[in-house]
Amino acid sequence: MKKTIAKTIMIIAILAFTYANLGQVQAVTNQEITQQQLENYVKDIDPNNVSKEDILKIYDEVSKDYSPENIADMLEENAKEIEAQGVSKDVISAGAEFIRQTDTQSIRKIIEDDIDIEDIKEKIQKGYTADQILNSMVQETPTTKKVEIATKVLLSNKIIKTIVTIAVIVFIYGTILRWIIYTKAGKHGWAAIVPLYRQIVMYQVCGLSPFLMLLWLVPIFGWIAMLVIAIMKRFCLAKEFGRGAGFGFGLLFFGLIFQSILAFHPKIQKNEKEA
Numbered sequence: 001m002k003k004t005i006a007k008t009i010m011i012i013a014i015l016a017f018t019y020a021n022l023g024q025v026q027a028v029t030n031q032e033i034t035q036q037q038l039e040n041y042v043k044d045i046d047p048n049n050v051s052k053e054d055i056l057k058i059y060d061e062v063s064k065d066y067s068p069e070n071i072a073d074m075l076e077e078n079a080k081e082i083e084a085q086g087v088s089k090d091v092i093s094a095g096a097e098f099i100r101q102t103d104t105q106s107i108r109k110i111i112e113d114d115i116d117i118e119d120i121k122e123k124i125q126k127g128y129t130a131d132q133i134l135n136s137m138v139q140e141t142p143t144t145k146k147v148e149i150a151t152k153v154l155l156s157n158k159i160i161k162t163i164v165t166i167a168v169i170v171f172i173y174g175t176i177l178r179w180i181i182y183t184k185a186g187k188h189g190w191a192a193i194v195p196l197y198r199q200i201v202m203y204q205v206c207g208l209s210p211f212l213m214l215l216w217l218v219p220i221f222g223w224i225a226m227l228v229i230a231i232m233k234r235f236c237l238a239k240e241f242g243r244g245a246g247f248g249f250g251l252l253f254f255g256l257i258f259q260s261i262l263a264f265h266p267k268i269q270k271n272e273k274e275a
Contacts, residue, residue, distance in 0.1 A: 052117040059111065063104045072096035103161075174256065180263035181205065185240070185270045205270075206236040241268050 062071055075096045083089065099107060123133045178192040182201055191201040200210040212229055215222035235248030241262055250258035262268055 052111070052115070055117060056108065056112060059108060068099050068102065068104060068107070072099040075099070170256065174259070177256070177259045177263045181259065202233070205240060206233050207240055208233065208236060240271055242271055243268070
């Protein structure tokens with residue numbers, strides 16, 4: 001039974017480290033998984049014929065009772081037994097770190113969709129070490145698959161997920177603000193959701209010619225000019241709504257805050273000449 005447990009944990013560790021390596025992914029609780037509990041998870045598994053379904057079943061049962069942090073602890077707490085099966089400390093450590101940083105469903109999907117369990121089993125039966133299995137899996141994985149895996153791992157990372165979520169919220173909120181500002185300026189609010197046209201309308205709202213955007217086609221000089229214009233637009237926008245240079249600096253350095261004031265303050269309206 002212990003060999004079964006070690007082999008199962010070893011496969012999970014190899015899977016985790018493989019994806020941490022391919023994807024280039026870089027507060028422990030007191031709750032522990034005992035040897036008896038672990039044996040209960042694998043008691044119905046045939047040690048000579050471990051399948052992907054078996055791995056998924058074990059992972060599902062473990063993840064119901066334990067968080068990714070707990071499962072990572074399991075790998076580290078059983079490190080000696082796993083090492084005895086040929087898995088190095090670096091593999092165990094990297095696998096545990098990967099599991100800590102990745103949510104349960106993402107790990108399950110990676111195991112279910114992207115891992116060739118039969119190939120791993122075949123290599124284990126041929127006497128491959130964990131490092132040899134890892135290296136061969138990396139070498140045999142096509143570049144396109146590596147890119148797909150890297151993207152999947154990156155997006156499943158808890159920190160990256162938080163950053164992406166915040167970025168999406170900021171983008172949506174910024175689009176709403178622009179819609180309101182365009183409406184205040186007498187333009188079509190829906191222009192805020194139309195690529196390119198939203199920029200054209202913003203130039204018009206700021207009192208600038210949209211043809212200035214053609215400077216993007218001029219290498220070096222045009223790009224520098226566009227950087228200057230991007231800064232200047234903030235002050236032009238402030239001026240068009242009757243605000244001064246101080247408000248322009250606010251739009252430049254604290255965009256969302258000052259755009260919110262511009263959009264929602266009832267007394268701030270577009271100058272009559274452009275209405």
